[in-house]
Amino acid sequence: MKTNNVLILLLSGTLLTLVLSGSVFAQKIKKQPPNIVFILSDDHSAPFLGCYGYPDIKTPNIDKLAQEGILYRKAYTTAPQCVLSRAGLMSGRNTLAIQMTRFSAPLDADVVSYPELLRKTGYYTGILGRNFHLDGNRRVPETVAVLEKYDLETFKNRVDYLKITANRDSIFNQYTEFLDQVPKGKPFFVQVGYSDPHRIFNAKSFEPDPSKIKIPSLWPDTKLLREDFAAYLGEIQRLDSDVGRVLDDLKKRGLDKNTLVVFMGDNGGALLRGKGTLYNQGLNVPLIMRHPDLIKAGQTSDALITGEDIAPTLLSVSGTQIPKNMTGIALTPSFQQPSFEGHDHIFAVRGAHGQNLPHNTADFDLGRTVFSKKYKLIYNAMWQLPYHPVDFDAQPFWLELRQKHIEGKLDEKFDKLLFADRRKMFELYDEENDPEEFKNLSGDPKFEELEHQLKTQLQEWMILNRDYLPLPIAP
Structure with a gap:
């Protein structure tokens, strides 16, 4: 009987802690909604960052972000391809449910994206940098004609600021331009997209020595493969320097203390058994979050996470109601609770x-x-x-x-x-x-x-x- 009483007290204490931490979290958000900067790399498999334990890469800026926040080891995208995956990130739903399984398809106007919901609750919102891929593809004239005929390009109506560029300096300029335009007193959300480490690999000055890098054991070890992989790692090291510019600017503006910074890959790298496959290297991506006040620093989480979880997480952080049709879950309990498990299984x-x-x-x-x-x-x-x-x-x-x-x-x-x-x-x-x-x-x-x-x-x-x-x- 005494053992049972002790167990009940322990469980009650745990429940009370969760309730109180959730209450404190809600109070903090209500008092001052956090800004959100969502940095998205392109074709980036999870093992290839210093903070994920890969030994032959230098990523000090992203590593510091992980040290100051939480790193998720088991984050997976809803698809090993950019359009499908990004649709899941934007909607909090799987790609089948929103009919986004082909590249030429724009996200339907009836599918609500989380930036729209943030906008309705007072956020100034923006998407910039690398193509976000959800307004259809304009490479084929006949496709463009359909997009324009039926007014299918909807993102100009979903956010306050929308610009696209693949140039690194232009991405930073768009980022600073966006921050300069944020109305005084308004919280903001911005997605900053990068092309690295997407092929073509051209970060020559950032590449490590091919002869000295560790090759994953699921690949054959050849000289040419080493050279190609070193070029991929060079792209990530260049990306890290660009992420550092964004974070430094955020700090110079005095915005870092109340900004949730999220770093994530859109899908796995274009590597052997990676992008385009349902193996781990195609789906498992880096995911790091930092907020000095809301997230306990230095955490590593093994919670099972899907790309569908990003939208409800960012809505939860902002104090915005999560739509019932979102199938992802908010990751906010993991910010302070290492025991958070995430999903039992994902698809x-x-x-x-x-x-x-x-x-x-x-x-x-x-x-x-x-x-x-x-x-x-x-x-x-x-x-x-x-x-x-x-x-x-x-x-x-x-x-x-x-x-x-x-x-x-x-x-x-x-x-x-x-x-x-x-x-x-x-x-x-x-x-x-x-x-x-x-x-x-x-x-x-x-x-x-x-x-x-x-x-x-x-x-x-x-x-x-x-x-x-x-x-x-x-x-």
Whole structure:
């Protein structure tokens, strides 16, 4: 009986702490709504920052941001592609629910984005820098004609400030211009988008020595691959210097004390088994948040997070009501509570990529995944077709690997991963013991029940979201 009483007291104390911390959080927000700066890198897989433990990269500005805030290790995007992923970030909903699985599609006017909601509650809002990708694609004249005929480009009506540029100096100039235009006394939200580390890699002066960097064990170690990867790391080191400029300017203006700074990648890097795939390197991205007053400094969280969580988190921080149709959850409890677990499991989508006709699985591939911290199930609807890389199929390192495959000179484990004539319809991975997703456990009798459970979860999600793919469990 005494043990039970002690347990009840402990649970009551924990509950009281949560209630009080939530109350204090709400009071702080009500007294002075925080500004929000959302910095978004492009094609950035999570391991490749100093603060994430990668040893051969120098990212002091982003590392400092992590030291002063919270770093999330298990943050995943809703898709391994920019348009689909960014739609999830903006809406707090999955890409199927909002019909954003193709690149040419603009975000429908009926789908509310969180900057619109911030604007309604008094925020001055802006989007600048790298193309935000949600107003449709203007590369094809016939597509542009449709966008203009039906007035489908809506973001000019969703925010107060909207400008696009890929130039680094111009991004900073847009950022300072935006801050100069914020009305006195108003809180602000701004999304600052960067092109780094998206290909083409051209940050030559920032590149580390290719011979001295650590190559992930899921890649074959060749001289050309090392050179390509060093160029990718150079892009990230250049990005870090640009992030430093933004943070320094924020501090000079005296705005850093009441500004939530969020740093995130839009999807994984254009690397082997990265961008365009449902593997970890395609979905797992860096996510860091800092606010001196709201977030306990120096935290590392292993909460399971999806891109859908960003919108409700930023709304919660601002004191704005979260719409019921947002399927993400607010991450604000993690700001002070290390025990915050996030989701039990999350989902992601692989849809069409870019504007090309379907010549290979880089252009057109369809897949779904469901995963927890322990296990991941991947459903390859187009399993009959081999893997084809996104954005680097003409790079020397890939051409060399392909030639080694043709000549039978590529290590068997890499040959099977990269050049199999057909993929498996289902892939099942033990994320704790095999985080690089080498060993496919699908079909193993020992994991039959687990595989069926994950397929059942995926089936439910696909039905509820009116997915157009065949369901993973056949009659």
